[in-house]
Amino acid sequence: GAPKREDYCLILSIVFIFVTGVKCKSDVSLNGRTVIVTGKAYFSSLSLSLCANTGIGKETALDMARRGARVVLACRSKDRAEAAVLDIRRKTSNNQVVFMHLDLASLKSVRAFAETFLKSEPQLHILINNAGVGLVGKTEDGFSMGVGVNHFGHFLLTNLLLERLKQCVPSRVVVLASETYRMVGLDFSKLSRTEPGHTNGFLDYAHSKLCNVLFARELSNRLEGTNVTCYSVHPGEHSITWLMLILVPVAALLFRDPEGGAQTSIHCAVQEGIERFSGRYFSDCRVREVVAHARDDAVARKLWEFSERMVGLSAD
Numbered sequence: 001g002a003p004k005r006e007d008y009c010l011i012l013s014i015v016f017i018f019v020t021g022v023k024c025k026s027d028v029s030l031n032g033r034t035v036i037v038t039g040k041a042y043f044s045s046l047s048l049s050l051c052a053n054t055g056i057g058k059e060t061a062l063d064m065a066r067r068g069a070r071v072v073l074a075c076r077s078k079d080r081a082e083a084a085v086l087d088i089r090r091k092t093s094n095n096q097v098v099f100m101h102l103d104l105a106s107l108k109s110v111r112a113f114a115e116t117f118l119k120s121e122p123q124l125h126i127l128i129n130n131a132g133v134g135l136v137g138k139t140e141d142g143f144s145m146g147v148g149v150n151h152f153g154h155f156l157l158t159n160l161l162l163e164r165l166k167q168c169v170p171s172r173v174v175v176l177a178s179e180t181y182r183m184v185g186l187d188f189s190k191l192s193r194t195e196p197g198h199t200n201g202f203l204d205y206a207h208s209k210l211c212n213v214l215f216a217r218e219l220s221n222r223l224e225g226t227n228v229t230c231y232s233v234h235p236g237e238h239s240i241t242w243l244m245l246i247l248v249p250v251a252a253l254l255f256r257d258p259e260g261g262a263q264t265s266i267h268c269a270v271q272e273g274i275e276r277f278s279g280r281y282f283s284d285c286r287v288r289e290v291v292a293h294a295r296d297d298a299v300a301r302k303l304w305e306f307s308e309r310m311v312g313l314s315a316d
């Protein structure tokens with residue numbers, strides 16, 4: 001017969017659970033701590049349907065500000081970022097929220113950001129590599145856009161800030177990855193400066209996210225014993241993709257909750273006791289096993305050395 005009221009209730013409950021998801025439980029204060037969040041500075045009005053979680057960076061920054069941190073929004077768009085700064089200050093009454101210009105599609109800009117930051121900010125406790133794009137096109141340095149912004153830009157940024165992180169232990173690096181990392185294998189020829197017009201936006205994005213997972217792994221290996229730890233994160237819900245495809249468009253209309261998308265980033269930034277999972281991959285605020293090619297230490301090291309050459313941290 002026709003669906004009953006109970007059926008609607010059941011569907012709504014399921015939708016609610018999947019959309020609201022888990023919440024970071026830690027109530028750690030970040031008074032006196034400095035946090036950098038790259039990327040997202042505003043909520044897109046087009047963040048319905050499959051992008052219900054969009055705006056993770058801003059939501060993360062808001063949470064860090066609520067905990068009393070000094071928060072640096074490292075973004076490319078001054079206008080949007082300054083609007084976000086004002087919004088976060090207003091919502092949290094924390095005036096220690098500032099904008100600093102960073103365009104991850106330019107290694108020169110990354111170097112300029114790091115120089116300005118290191119000169120003006122004595123401390124850094126949490127670096128959140130959040131910005132992410134999946135666009136066709138090239139960066140200023142000739143990398144395909146996804147890999148250039150999501151991996152190489154953040155790779156250089158993290159390296160330039162590493163000494164400061166080591167001086168401020170315990171400190172952390174959180175790397176936004178994505179489940180799409182599973183869809184590709186590592187192909188060094190695709191990571192090089194490629195010929196114009198040969199990039200596929202989606203595969204490039206997936207590739208960059210695999211680099212993010214391997215980067216966090218190798219970074220953690222290199223940081224052993226320093227008390228700087230790092231984590232890669234899938235910000236959305238885990239292993240229910242098919243269900244999300246059906247439910248999210250409905251759910252996004254009913255319960256828009258961009259806060260939910262930021263919970264795993266927040267968890268990895270502040271939760272006590274997860275240090276032993278440094279280098280691992282998290283989703284739904286829990287550590288997850290990654291597929292074999294994303295936990296190969298030899299590949300992770302090779303990617304690191306290759307990236308050092310690509311961004312000019314070591315001789316070509």
Ligand SMILES: NC(=O)c1ccc[n+]([C@@H]2O[C@H](COP(=O)([O-])OP(=O)(O)OC[C@H]3O[C@@H](n4cnc5c(N)ncnc54)[C@H](OP(=O)(O)O)[C@@H]3O)[C@@H](O)[C@H]2O)c1
Binds near residue numbers: 039235
């Ligand atoms: N949303 C999801 O469901 C989902 C799922 C899996 C993984 N992720 C990952 O989570 C992270 C955040 O996702 P999101 O959905 O919040 O992303 P988003 O809404 O697409 O925002 C990404 C941000 O990156 C910034 N960005 C792009 N190019 C940049 C550049 N060259 N320099 C500096 N910043 C740049 C953008 O800045 P502008 O504000 O200037 O445009 C944008 O605000 C990304 O790394 C994404 O790959 C998200």
Ligand SMILES: *[C@@H]1O[C@H](CO)[C@@H](O)[C@H](O)[C@H]1NC(C)=O
Binds near residue numbers: 169227
């Ligand atoms: C790391 O933290 C532990 C526990 O707090 C401490 O004993 C150790 O000295 C620290 N090591 C470094 C290199 O800071």
